[in-house]
Amino acid sequence: MKILPKKSLGQNFLIDNEVLNMIADLGKINSNDVVLEIGPGTGNLTEKILKKKPKKIIVIEKDKNLSMILKKKFNKDVEIINDDILNYNQDIFYNKKIIIFGNLPYNISTKILTTWIKINNLNDFCKRFVLMFQKEVADRILAEYNSKNYGRLSIISSWKMEIKKIIDINPNCFFPAPKIKSSLLLFKPKNKYYKLENPKNLEHVTNIFFNQRRKMIKKPLKLLFKNYEKVAEKLSLDLNLRPQNLTNITYYRICSYYEKLLN
Numbered sequence: 001m002k003i004l005p006k007k008s009l010g011q012n013f014l015i016d017n018e019v020l021n022m023i024a025d026l027g028k029i030n031s032n033d034v035v036l037e038i039g040p041g042t043g044n045l046t047e048k049i050l051k052k053k054p055k056k057i058i059v060i061e062k063d064k065n066l067s068m069i070l071k072k073k074f075n076k077d078v079e080i081i082n083d084d085i086l087n088y089n090q091d092i093f094y095n096k097k098i099i100i101f102g103n104l105p106y107n108i109s110t111k112i113l114t115t116w117i118k119i120n121n122l123n124d125f126c127k128r129f130v131l132m133f134q135k136e137v138a139d140r141i142l143a144e145y146n147s148k149n150y151g152r153l154s155i156i157s158s159w160k161m162e163i164k165k166i167i168d169i170n171p172n173c174f175f176p177a178p179k180i181k182s183s184l185l186l187f188k189p190k191n192k193y194y195k196l197e198n199p200k201n202l203e204h205v206t207n208i209f210f211n212q213r214r215k216m217i218k219k220p221l222k223l224l225f226k227n228y229e230k231v232a233e234k235l236s237l238d239l240n241l242r243p244q245n246l247t248n249i250t251y252y253r254i255c256s257y258y259e260k261l262l263n
C-alpha cells in the first residue's frame, strides 16, 4: 500500500538508519522494560526498538491507516493502539516504570510534554524519555535564564526533568524532509524537585510574567500579590529586573508563595 504522508498529522517519517539506531540505543532498554512509542508512523523506529527485546512495546498512533499497516507488519509483537495520545494521561503508565520514545508530531509536542510534567510522581512511572522536537522548541526547552529563548517552557520542563540535548538532526533524515531542523533530547524525571501543590499554578505564574516579557517584574508581581513589595523583599527580588533574568528556582519559589496565598 502506498503511503501518502499527512501534513495535518505532522507526518515526517525518520528514514536515516544511523539516527534510528542512535535513538533506540539511547533508551538503554533491557528485557524487563516496557516501552511506549508515541506516533510510530510506518514503524521504522519500532523495528529498532523491537530488536532490543524489551518485555513489551506499546505504540499509540492516531492515523487509522498507519495503525492497520503496523498491525500487519508487527502482528503480535507490538501492542498497537489506534488513538490520540492527547486522550491519555497517567493511565498509560500502568504503574510501572516505562521508557518513552517519540518523534513527536510537531504541532502537539509541547502540549504532550507539559501534560506529562503535570503527572504526580512522574519518576515512579517513567525511566526516561527520548524525544524529537523541532529545534526551535528544543532551544526553548533547554534555555537558561538571561537568554532570549528562556521562558515558560524552560521553567516548566526543568522543574521535574533533567534534560540533555543529544544532537541536531538534519531535515534530510526524514521523509518528507521538513523545512526546519530537529533536535533529539533525552529527559530523565528527577527524584527530587521543588514541591508545589499544583503545576497549574506554575503555568499561571509564568504566564503572568512572560506575557509581557520586556516589562520589569514589578508589574507581574503586582498582578499576583497585593503585598508585592513584601514578597519581593522576602525573595530578594530586584523589581527592575525583567522576567528572563529570574532563575527557574526563583519562579518555583514565587509559585510557592502564590500557593500559600491561595490557602
Ligand code: SAH
Residues within 6 Å of the ligand: 009, 010, 011, 012, 013, 014, 015, 038, 039, 040, 041, 042, 043, 044, 045, 060, 061, 062, 063, 066, 083, 084, 085, 086, 102, 103, 104, 105, 108
Ligand atoms: N515516529 C515515526 C513517525 C513520526 S511522524 C518516525 O519517526 O518515522 C509523527 C507521527 O505521529 C505520525 O505517524 C502521526 O500520524 C502520528 N500522530 C500525529 N498526531 C498524533 C496524536 N495526537 N496521537 C498519536 N499519534 C499522532
